[in-house]
Amino acid sequence: MNYTRKKILIIIPAYQEEASIARVVNKIRTTLPFVDIVVINDGSTDRTSANAKATGVAVVDLPFNLGIGGAMQTGYRYAERNGYEIAVQIDADGQHNPGDLTKLLAVMEQEDMDMVIGSRFVESSGYRPSLSRAAGITLLSWLVSMVTGKTITDTTSGYRAVNRKVIKLFARDYPTDYPEVEVLILLHKHRLRVKEVPVIMNYRETGASSITPLKSIYYMIKVILSVLIMVTRTRSQVASDG
Amino acid sequence: MVNVYFLAILFSLIFLLAVVDLVRRRRLKEQYSLLWLLVGFLMLFLSLSRVNLEMLAAWLDIKYAPAMLFLFGLIFSFILILHLTVVISKMSERVVILTQEFAILREQLQEKQKVEKE
Numbered sequence: 001m002n003y004t005r006k007k008i009l010i011i012i013p014a015y016q017e018e019a020s021i022a023r024v025v026n027k028i029r030t031t032l033p034f035v036d037i038v039v040i041n042d043g044s045t046d047r048t049s050a051n052a053k054a055t056g057v058a059v060v061d062l063p064f065n066l067g068i069g070g071a072m073q074t075g076y077r078y079a080e081r082n083g084y085e086i087a088v089q090i091d092a093d094g095q096h097n098p099g100d101l102t103k104l105l106a107v108m109e110q111e112d113m114d115m116v117i118g119s120r121f122v123e124s125s126g127y128r129p130s131l132s133r134a135a136g137i138t139l140l141s142w143l144v145s146m147v148t149g150k151t152i153t154d155t156t157s158g159y160r161a162v163n164r165k166v167i168k169l170f171a172r173d174y175p176t177d178y179p180e181v182e183v184l185i186l187l188h189k190h191r192l193r194v195k196e197v198p199v200i201m202n203y204r205e206t207g208a209s210s211i212t213p214l215k216s217i218y219y220m221i222k223v224i225l226s227v228l229i230m231v232t233r234t235r236s237q238v239a240s241d242g
Numbered sequence: 243m244v245n246v247y248f249l250a251i252l253f254s255l256i257f258l259l260a261v262v263d264l265v266r267r268r269r270l271k272e273q274y275s276l277l278w279l280l281v282g283f284l285m286l287f288l289s290l291s292r293v294n295l296e297m298l299a300a301w302l303d304i305k306y307a308p309a310m311l312f313l314f315g316l317i318f319s320f321i322l323i324l325h326l327t328v329v330i331s332k333m334s335e336r337v338v339i340l341t342q343e344f345a346i347l348r349e350q351l352q353e354k355q356k357v358e359k360e
Contacts, residue, residue: 058349059349060348061349063341064341070338070342073342074342078346
């Protein structure tokens with residue numbers, strides 16, 4: 001495979017993940033020895049930064065919490081600055097298997113994709129969400145396919161690999177708060193190619209999901225609003241957003 | 243002779259002086275002060291001449307002329323608050339960019355220092 005010779009960066013956004021961060025980093029390093037890793041510590045007050053630094057990988061410490069969008073964009077800026085050809089985001093809680101990345105990268109290369117998403121729902125990957133979560137996910141995926149005309153089943157997956165073109169775009173323009181869904185529309189607006197690849201996700205090893213019931217209502221409303229507004233933006237507005 | 247018109251004149255004058263003083267002491271940027279001065283003079287103009295105000299009120303079918311002062315005040319407040327949230331949005335975007343750039347630079351600096359030590 002060609003991709004092992006490319007400059008690949010794994011971006012791990014981490015907020016209060018002291019219990020799992022070192023294990024996640026080490027697992028990625030042993031599974032994928034050909035990649036570089038950067039941990040974006042999003043203003044954690046626990047030992048996330050120290051534990052990550054102890055493994056020897058690059059750690060970018062944000063002085064305060066920017067939220068997942070701001071933290072991820074920091075990673076993409078870092079990737080752009082340091083000339084990486086591929087950037088991959090992997091969650092710090094251990095739910096993504098680094099072993100699946102070779103599958104993602106292979107699809108990216110063979111089918112010339114700009115972004116590849118590790119998805120829980122394509123074919124059977126053994127994932128059963130709760131009823132309300134399933135309803136939300138169905139609604140978002142319907143919204144995305146209405147706007148883009150393409151079917152994306154797992155719109156909220158945080159397991160994503162992107163090429164240099166998208167790294168540059170994200171360094172300039174990345175949605176705040178809950179970026180996953182908006183990113184799909186953004187890429188569609190820029191006529192970039194996205195594909196899902198089935199992966200198996202682990203249940204959270206430590207910590208809790210950042211999305212509580214009340215937050216998920218806000219999440220849905222905010223995401224739908226952002227998507228609808230994004231649709232009304234003209235191409236020049238999309239381009240000048242950075 | 244203390245009535246709403248007198249109070250409105252007094253308020254407009256104090257308001258205008260306060261705006262000028264804030265600019266003098268560099269507590270308010272000139273660009274924002276222009277907006278406030280404009281409003282101050284408008285308020286002053288409306289309160290000075292009862293006839294003007296009542297004519298305008300009659301034209302807009304407002305029964306109680308001084309209510310127009312409040313109407314203008316309220317409309318202006320909404321516009322200004324909207325403007326302020328636009329300014330805040332721009333500022334928070336800049337803060338995010340600065341924070342990201344700062345964190346990346348600090349990481350580079352620490353890497354460099356680590357290499358130099360070895």
